[in-house]
Amino acid sequence: MNEYIEQAYKEAEQAFKEKETPIGAVLVKDGQVIASAHNLSLKDIDPTEHAEMLVLKKGFQILKTKNLSSCSIYITLEPCLMCLGALINSHIKDIYFGALDEKKGAFTHYQVSPSVDNISIHYLEDKKCGEIVTAFFQSIRKK
Amino acid sequence: MNEYIEQAYKEAEQAFKEKETPIGAVLVKDGQVIASAHNLSLKDIDPTEHAEMLVLKKGFQILKTKNLSSCSIYITLEPCLMCLGALINSHIKDIYFGALDEKKGAFTHYQVSPSVDNISIHYLEDKKCGEIVTAFFQSIRKK
Numbered sequence: 001m002n003e004y005i006e007q008a009y010k011e012a013e014q015a016f017k018e019k020e021t022p023i024g025a026v027l028v029k030d031g032q033v034i035a036s037a038h039n040l041s042l043k044d045i046d047p048t049e050h051a052e053m054l055v056l057k058k059g060f061q062i063l064k065t066k067n068l069s070s071c072s073i074y075i076t077l078e079p080c081l082m083c084l085g086a087l088i089n090s091h092i093k094d095i096y097f098g099a100l101d102e103k104k105g106a107f108t109h110y111q112v113s114p115s116v117d118n119i120s121i122h123y124l125e126d127k128k129c130g131e132i133v134t135a136f137f138q139s140i141r142k143k
Numbered sequence: 144m145n146e147y148i149e150q151a152y153k154e155a156e157q158a159f160k161e162k163e164t165p166i167g168a169v170l171v172k173d174g175q176v177i178a179s180a181h182n183l184s185l186k187d188i189d190p191t192e193h194a195e196m197l198v199l200k201k202g203f204q205i206l207k208t209k210n211l212s213s214c215s216i217y218i219t220l221e222p223c224l225m226c227l228g229a230l231i232n233s234h235i236k237d238i239y240f241g242a243l244d245e246k247k248g249a250f251t252h253y254q255v256s257p258s259v260d261n262i263s264i265h266y267l268e269d270k271k272c273g274e275i276v277t278a279f280f281q282s283i284r285k286k
């Protein structure tokens with residue numbers, strides 16, 4: 001497993017414990033993790049509080065810039081349209097993600113190609129990252 | 144001019160005065176404006192702080208729900224990919240906007256069709272809404 005996806009996965013596990021959709025993200029610059037986050041949409045009653053949005057906001061604050069072209073993001077799940085848009089707006093260099101999201105994924109579902117925006121997209125195919133989301137929604141349905 | 148776009152335009156004018164990208168948005172429920180906002184990306188060094196994102200966040204707080212399917216949004220400019228994604232995630236009913244954004248617009252540039260998400264899109268074609276953005280960037284370039 002990719003070491004940064006592993007750290008993003010730990011955020012997803014933490015989210016699961018908090019009864020939050022288990023998706024995690026880490027922001028990496030020069031090989032160092034500078035921020036990490038997980039979804040807070042349910043707790044905060046705010047569907048914009050995805051892991052990617054929160055880790056980006058931390059990145060802007062820490063680096064004091066709107067331009068994250070020196071950074072890469074590692075996400076457990078394929079970004080939704082909102083998160084891909086935020087990543088484009090931040091000029092991020094690379095997007096790595098562990099599992100596809102057929103229902104809401106920007107690439108898989110909306111078929112957006114961000115190649116025009118000079119972002120490299122990397123699908124790392126990590127089963128655990130998808131399985132934890134499936135397990136979460138199954139646990140909700142059982143209740 | 145549409146009365147809600149007029150209110151969004153006042154937000155854009157306020158943004159211009161604050162040396163912020165002049166884009167405004169209002170959230171409407173049952174014919175009443177429940178929140179309004181303008182861009183704060185430059186002031187807050189945060190490219191996620193678009194008018195639409197900020198007015199949505201106000202809406203979630205005011206209505207205490209993640210589901211804004213009873214609301215419509217009026218924006219001076221066509222939403223970017225991030226803002227369209229956030230509007231989809233919030234289940235908003237209608238999107239009205241005053242001017243096209245050929246460089247970053249979700250429909251015009253990225254050619255995303257949100258019809259699958261049951262959102263109605265309305266382009267109201269209001270010249271002032273585009274002209275204020277052009278004037279803003281011209282004023283920046285002059286400096």
